[in-house]
Amino acid sequence: xxSFKKNLLKKRYNAxxxxxxxxxxAIGLALSFLAVFMFQIFSKGYSAFQKxxxxxxxxxxxxxxxxxxxxxxxxxxxxxxYYDVAYKAMTSLDTGLPEExxxxxxxxxxxxxxxxxxxxxxxxxxxxxKIVPIKLTASDDVDQVHKGNYPRDIPEKxxxxxxxxxxxxxxxxxxxxxxxxxxxxxxxxPDSREAELAGIASSFMGTVFSILVCLAFSFPVAVLAAIYxxxxxxxNKFTDFIEVNINNLAAVPSIVFGLLGLGVLLAVFNLPRSxxxxxxxxxxxxxxxxxxxxxRASLKAVPPSIREAALAMGASxxxxxxxxxxxxxxPGTLSGTIIGLAQALGETAPLILIGMVAFVNTIPGTPVxxxxxxxxxxxxxxxxxxxxxxxxxxxxxxxxxxFLILMNLAAQIVRHKFEKKWS
Amino acid sequence: MNLILVTFIILxxxxxxxxxxxxxxxxxxxxxxxxxPKFYGYYLAAWCAAPALIIFALWSVFEPSIVKTxxxxxxxxxxxxKNELQLxxxxxxxxxxxxxxxNITNFLDESANKYIQLKGIANSAKVAIILAILIxxxxxxxxxxxxNDRMREPVEIxxxxxxxxxxxxxxxxTIGIVFSLLFEAIRFFQAVxxxxxxxxxxxxxxxxxxxxxxxxxxxxxxxFGAVPLFAGTFFIAFIAMCVAIPIGLLSGIYLSEYAGRGIxxxxxxxxxxxxxxxxxVYGFFAALTVGPFVKEIGNAMGLEVSAESALAxxxxxxxxxxPFISSLSDDVMTAVPQNLRDGSYAMGATKSxxxxxxxxxxxxxxxxxxxxxxxSRAVGETMIVVMASGLAANLTMNPLESTSTITAQIVVILIxxxxxxxxxxxxxxxxxxxxxxxxxxxxxxxLSVVKKYREKYE
Numbered sequence: 001x002x003s004f005k006k007n008l009l010k011k012r013y014n015a016x017x018x019x020x021x022x023x024x025x026a027i028g029l030a031l032s033f034l035a036v037f038m039f040q041i042f043s044k045g046y047s048a049f050q051k052x053x054x055x056x057x058x059x060x061x062x063x064x065x066x067x068x069x070x071x072x073x074x075x076x077x078x079x080x081x082y083y084d085v086a087y088k089a090m091t092s093l094d095t096g097l098p099e100e101x102x103x104x105x106x107x108x109x110x111x112x113x114x115x116x117x118x119x120x121x122x123x124x125x126x127x128x129x130k131i132v133p134i135k136l137t138a139s140d141d142v143d144q145v146h147k148g149n150y151p152r153d154i155p156e157k158x159x160x161x162x163x164x165x166x167x168x169x170x171x172x173x174x175x176x177x178x179x180x181x182x183x184x185x186x187x188x189x190p191d192s193r194e195a196e197l198a199g200i201a202s203s204f205m206g207t208v209f210s211i212l213v214c215l216a217f218s219f220p221v222a223v224l225a226a227i228y229x230x231x232x233x234x235x236n237k238f239t240d241f242i243e244v245n246i247n248n249l250a251a252v253p254s255i256v257f258g259l260l261g262l263g264v265l266l267a268v269f270n271l272p273r274s275x276x277x278x279x280x281x282x283x284x285x286x287x288x289x290x291x292x293x294x295x296r297a298s299l300k301a302v303p304p305s306i307r308e309a310a311l312a313m314g315a316s317x318x319x320x321x322x323x324x325x326x327x328x329x330x331p332g333t334l335s336g337t338i339i340g341l342a343q344a345l346g347e348t349a350p351l352i353l354i355g356m357v358a359f360v361n362t363i364p365g366t367p368v369x370x371x372x373x374x375x376x377x378x379x380x381x382x383x384x385x386x387x388x389x390x391x392x393x394x395x396x397x398x399x400x401x402x403f404l405i406l407m408n409l410a411a412q413i414v415r416h417k418f419e420k421k422w423s
Numbered sequence: 424m425n426l427i428l429v430t431f432i433i434l435x436x437x438x439x440x441x442x443x444x445x446x447x448x449x450x451x452x453x454x455x456x457x458x459x460p461k462f463y464g465y466y467l468a469a470w471c472a473a474p475a476l477i478i479f480a481l482w483s484v485f486e487p488s489i490v491k492t493x494x495x496x497x498x499x500x501x502x503x504x505k506n507e508l509q510l511x512x513x514x515x516x517x518x519x520x521x522x523x524x525x526n527i528t529n530f531l532d533e534s535a536n537k538y539i540q541l542k543g544i545a546n547s548a549k550v551a552i553i554l555a556i557l558i559x560x561x562x563x564x565x566x567x568x569x570x571n572d573r574m575r576e577p578v579e580i581x582x583x584x585x586x587x588x589x590x591x592x593x594x595x596x597t598i599g600i601v602f603s604l605l606f607e608a609i610r611f612f613q614a615v616x617x618x619x620x621x622x623x624x625x626x627x628x629x630x631x632x633x634x635x636x637x638x639x640x641x642x643x644x645x646x647f648g649a650v651p652l653f654a655g656t657f658f659i660a661f662i663a664m665c666v667a668i669p670i671g672l673l674s675g676i677y678l679s680e681y682a683g684r685g686i687x688x689x690x691x692x693x694x695x696x697x698x699x700x701x702x703x704v705y706g707f708f709a710a711l712t713v714g715p716f717v718k719e720i721g722n723a724m725g726l727e728v729s730a731e732s733a734l735a736x737x738x739x740x741x742x743x744x745x746p747f748i749s750s751l752s753d754d755v756m757t758a759v760p761q762n763l764r765d766g767s768y769a770m771g772a773t774k775s776x777x778x779x780x781x782x783x784x785x786x787x788x789x790x791x792x793x794x795x796x797x798x799s800r801a802v803g804e805t806m807i808v809v810m811a812s813g814l815a816a817n818l819t820m821n822p823l824e825s826t827s828t829i830t831a832q833i834v835v836i837l838i839x840x841x842x843x844x845x846x847x848x849x850x851x852x853x854x855x856x857x858x859x860x861x862x863x864x865x866x867x868x869x870l871s872v873v874k875k876y877r878e879k880y881e
Contacts, residue, residue, distance in 0.1 A: 012773055012776070013773070015773070015775060015776075016773040016774060016775045016776075018775075019774075019775035019778070019779075020677070020681055020774075020775070022673050022677075023673050023674065023676055023677025023681055024677060025673075026669070026670045026671075026672075026673035026674040026677065027673075027674045027677055027678070027690055027694070029670050030670055030671075030674055030694050030697065030742075030745050030746075030749070031690070031693060031694065033697065033742045033745075034693065034694075034696060034697055037700075037708060040708065040712055041704075041708075220589075221589050221592045222589075222592075224585065224586050224589030224590070225586070225589040225590035225591075225592055225593060227586055228583075228586035228587055228589060228590040229590055232583055232586060232587075233590070241594075242590055242591075242593065242594055245593055245594050245597050246593045247866075247870060248597075248863060248866055248867065248870075249593055249596060249597055251796070251799060251800075251862065251866040252600065252803075252859065252862060252863070253799075253802070253803025253804070253805070253830065253858060253859075253862055254803070254805070255803065255805045255830050255833055255834070255855070255858070256600060256604070256803075256855055256858060256859050257600075258833075258837075259600075259603065259604060259833070259837075259851070259852060259855040260596075260599055260600050260603050260604075262837065263603030263604070263606070263607060263852065264599055264603045268603075285596045285599075288592060288593060288596060289593060292593065316575065316579060317579075318579040318582055318583070342699070345701075346699075346700070346701025346702070346703070346704075347701070348701065348702065348703040348805070348806050349702075349805035349806055349809075349830070349834060352834055352837075352838055353833070353834070353837050353838075357838060357839075375701050375703045375704075376703075378701075378703050378704065378707060379703050379706070379806065379809075379810070382706070382707045382710065382711070382810065383810075390711065393707055397704050397707065400701060400704070401700070401704070404699065404700075404701070408699070
């Protein structure tokens with residue numbers, strides 16, 4: 001009998017321990033998903049912050065540039081023909097190569113190499129007639145080889161860098177003529193079809209503009225609505241209806257807001273397609289309920305004694321609200337707003353529907369210029385087959401996550417620094 | 424023109440604020456004020472800006488459609504369809520703006536001239552009306568200011584109306600959603616029978632695309648069957664829940680019942696990070712890492728696995744949803760009164776027995792609510808599916824094949840340039856409204872369940 005009881009107790013204790021382990025394993029799994037995920041993104045993306053350059057020599061030969069003037073002006077340099085000079089700069093890497101094979105060398109740098117040759121001379125006009133070293137952007141394939149992301153042992157015909165190019169690359173690498181520097185152009189240049197030239201400037205500005213438009217539309221409306229519902233609304237059917245409405249709106253899938261933007265903003269109001277203006281308004285409709293809910297919660301947290309004191313001093317309801325309740329609730333409202341904006345920042349689907357997925361290779365200067373946004377850029381690049389874009393996507397994700405972390409930190413700081421603790 | 428008008432109104436409002444305040448100070452010298460001087464200013468400014476701006480907004484909304492009716496009146500005798508009329512109107516507008524490049528007929532030219540004329544009349548009328556309103560309302564307001572009649576009350580009533588109108592904003596958004604979806608969806612259901620849409624088993628809208636002309640109705644009948652999409656949506660959501668429910672629920676239980684303060688303080692927000700990561704990032708992760716990984720494992724086991732499998736998309740979606748379930752179920756279980764626990768311990772139950780037999784059943788409604796919310800989230804999720812789970816609508820229950828969902832199809836149909844009036848475009852709105860209804864139902868049920876649960880313990 002005793003042993004039976006002992007057995008039973010043992011069993012129950014074992015079950016207890018097992019159950020605890022299940023919980024630990026579940027939490028461990030959730031955390032390890034996050035860890036794997038972060039590791040993947042970082043290990044794939046960190047190399048995008050490095051840019052590979054090929055160093056070669058360029059001879060700014062006046063004859064090849066087709067410059068006649070003795071002391072050429074800026075315009076002369078601007079209008080000169082750089083094709084031959086640039087071409088020679090690349091082909092001089094291997095003079096033994098037959099002419100019809102030159103393309104193989106040219107393919108090792110980005111297609112903008114001619115412009116790079118031109119820019120160097122425009123910056124230093126005294127280089128004219130001299131032989132100077134120049135840094136040219138390596139093509140994305142060479143870039144990937146240099147970063148070790150590209151397997152060299154697969155058969156040549158399956159490789160985008162052939163044996164000859166690898167040989168040249170090795171030679172240059174040995175001479176120290178392959179440079180790897182911090183990739184400034186990733187942050188300063190717009191999108192491009194070529195992975196080595198593509199940057200996030202255009203989508204970054206698109207994101208900034210959409211978020212600003214979103215803030216400008218959603219914040220005032222949401223705060224005013226919250227004030228009404230929390231402080232002035234009579235308790236009746238209609239107010240209940242508005243409340244239910246807001247709660248349900250907060251859970252509508254984001255893509256439905258995209259359909260709304262498409263069907264109303266673009267089709268009825270004829271706002272310009274693909275612009276941060278439309279994107280921002282669409283996102284603002286989405287963040288509206290989030291901000292209303294946050295603002296109401298923080299209005300509710302202001303203790304009634306504040307209101308009673310103000311009313312006792314003879315302030316009207318409106319004055320009590322505007323002078324006391326609302327300012328005291330602002331920290332909570334603001335941190336809720338920032339969190340709502342951070343959510344909007346990561347949205348992709350509604351922006352795709354209103355056409356912010358178009359290829360934009362200029363940096364937008366106003367909210368009515370066509371633009372992409374960071375999440376949409378991630379989508380566009382990840383649909384691209386080129387290997388060079390994989391690291392770009394990961395790097396873009398890192399920038400986006402950094403942005404999100406900053407916003408959430410800001411929300412925390414606003415909340416903890418400025419919020420009054422009532423006790 | 425519009426910008427100048429609006430700036431003018433706003434500037435005028437500011438000046439009238441200062442003017443009103445000054446006026447109040449003048450009144451003060453002879454009689455006692457009945458409100459603070461600034462309210463006199465606010466009163467004038469509100470009367471100046473509000474009526475003019477409201478009329479301006481209404482005018483801007485209705486002007487284009489009125490002009491359009493006037494222009495198209497000349498074409499009523501030609502028996503044209505709606506689309507053709509729309510095309511003509513676009514041509515007329517382009518011609519008036521000087522950007523038209525097609526060949527210009529006399530009739531078109533006449534219409535364009537009429538359009539320019541109408542626009543001119545409308546513009547001058549607008550300016551005249553708004554000026555008249557400004558003069559009228561300002562003089563009216565000025566007279567009340569002179570009367571020195573308690574100015575604070577009307578200002579506060581006005582403010583209250585502004586607040587009320589703002590709170591209608593959310594309702595307006597809902598109405599906008601419902602109408603924009605319904606409008607296009609109804610036109611879609613005129614072309615395709617609603618029965619074929621809900622019960623058809625072939626989804627292949629690209630088939631109906633015909634350049635310049637109406638597609639064959641026989642083809643339409645078989646192209647817009649949404650069953651594969653509904654099935655795919657719930658199938659992927661089901662896979663996601665298979666990942667999210669066990670992990671989320673067990674972590675929720677552990678956090679609320681076992682974890683010490685330290686672990687709870689750090690583990691909960693870290694798990695919640697999973698919900699904060701943008702979905703496009705999960706999509707990339709699913710397409711590039713999880714998809715090939717699943718395929719490799721499947722191939723190693725001798726199975727036929729598509730690179731874009733429902734399993735990969737569903738699993739990643741499940742990871743995304745974990746925090747919804749873990750945090751919410753943690754909250755509801757923490758809310759279970761302590762005396763239930765104490766009673767159970769007093770009877771000699773172990774902690775896990777208490778959780779399984781007392782706390783879990785007590786918290787069940789809340790947990791079900793949180794799971795329903797998570798399902799609605801999974802159903803509405805777009806980017807993961809677009810990027811990781813194929814775009815062809817297969818009717819399949821094999822998690823290793825690729826399937827498509829409602830949301831993914833909406834994106835596929837509407838990405839790039841859309842042509843309104845095309846049944847393919849309209850079908851996206853029909854899908855949108857079915858998605859809206861499904862998620863709305865899930866939410867309403869979930870919220871009411873959670874509400875009932877809260878009432879029970881509060």
